[in-house]
Amino acid sequence: xxxxxxxxxxxxxxxxNREVRNGxxxxxxxxxxxxxxxxxxxxxxxxxxxxxxAYTIKGQQRGTYLLVYFSADTQALAGIRxxxxxxxxxxxxxxxxxxxxxxxxxxxxAEFDVNAIPADDAPASEAPAVAAPAEVAPTEAVVATxxxxxxxNS
Amino acid sequence: xxxxSSIPGGGANGGSRDGGQRRSKFGRxxxxxxxxxxxEPLDYKNIAYLSKFVSANGRIQSRKRTGFSGQNQRMxxxxxxxxxIVGLMPFVGRM
Numbered sequence: 001x002x003x004x005x006x007x008x009x010x011x012x013x014x015x016x017n018r019e020v021r022n023g024x025x026x027x028x029x030x031x032x033x034x035x036x037x038x039x040x041x042x043x044x045x046x047x048x049x050x051x052x053x054a055y056t057i058k059g060q061q062r063g064t065y066l067l068v069y070f071s072a073d074t075q076a077l078a079g080i081r082x083x084x085x086x087x088x089x090x091x092x093x094x095x096x097x098x099x100x101x102x103x104x105x106x107x108x109x110a111e112f113d114v115n116a117i118p119a120d121d122a123p124a125s126e127a128p129a130v131a132a133p134a135e136v137a138p139t140e141a142v143v144a145t146x147x148x149x150x151x152x153n154s
Numbered sequence: 155x156x157x158x159s160s161i162p163g164g165g166a167n168g169g170s171r172d173g174g175q176r177r178s179k180f181g182r183x184x185x186x187x188x189x190x191x192x193x194e195p196l197d198y199k200n201i202a203y204l205s206k207f208v209s210a211n212g213r214i215q216s217r218k219r220t221g222f223s224g225q226n227q228r229m230x231x232x233x234x235x236x237x238x239i240v241g242l243m244p245f246v247g248r249m
Contacts, residue, residue: 094236
C-alpha cells in the first residue's frame, strides 16, 4: 500500500545560458515538461534572475534561474529529481517543500531578451587587471624590508 | 590564629563581599543575551541579507555573533547552504 500525499514544492533550476540563448520559451517549456511528465501540477513557472554565479559550474560563469512552484505527489519527487539531473541544460536544481506559494510568483513574467545576456567573461581576461597592482606591491615590500633591515643594523 | 571563614571566589556558600549581591561565577560571559530576531526572511534567495552572516572566508557566523535563537540559526545555516548549492553564494571566499 502506497501512501498518496500531494504537497506543494518549490524548485529552483539553474539553466545553461548556452541553451537559453537559443530561446527562452523552448527551454522553459522543456524544463516544465519534466514536472508535468510525473503528474505534477505547475502552479507557477517564471524566470527568477539571470546573474553571475558565485563559482564556475560546468565551465559557466553566468546562468539563468527558473523558479517553479508545483504540487505533486510525494512519490513523484524521486523521478523529478532524477530527470532534472539527467537534463544537460539544467546545471543545478534545488527541490524543497514549500508551505505556501508567494503572491509574487503569480505575477506575469517580465520580458526577457536572451540577446542581452552578457557573454561569459573568461578568467584570463580578468588576470591582467588584478596582476597590475600586485606587481607594484612586492617592490614596496622589498623597500620596506630594506629600510627595516638598515634600521636594525644601525 | 584562625583561618578565614570564606575562600575568595570559591564555594557556593562563601561569604558575600559586595554587600549581599552575588557576582556571577562567569562574569560578563554568563550574562543573559537578548535574542536577536532576523530583520528579513531567512530565505536562500535573499542573498544580500544572508551575506551579512558570512565571514570573509565564507564561513557561517556562530550564534554568539548573530545573536539568533537556535531555531533561527538553523534556518540561517540551511538557507546559506541552499544558496551555495545553486551557485548563489560561494563555498569559500566572498562574492
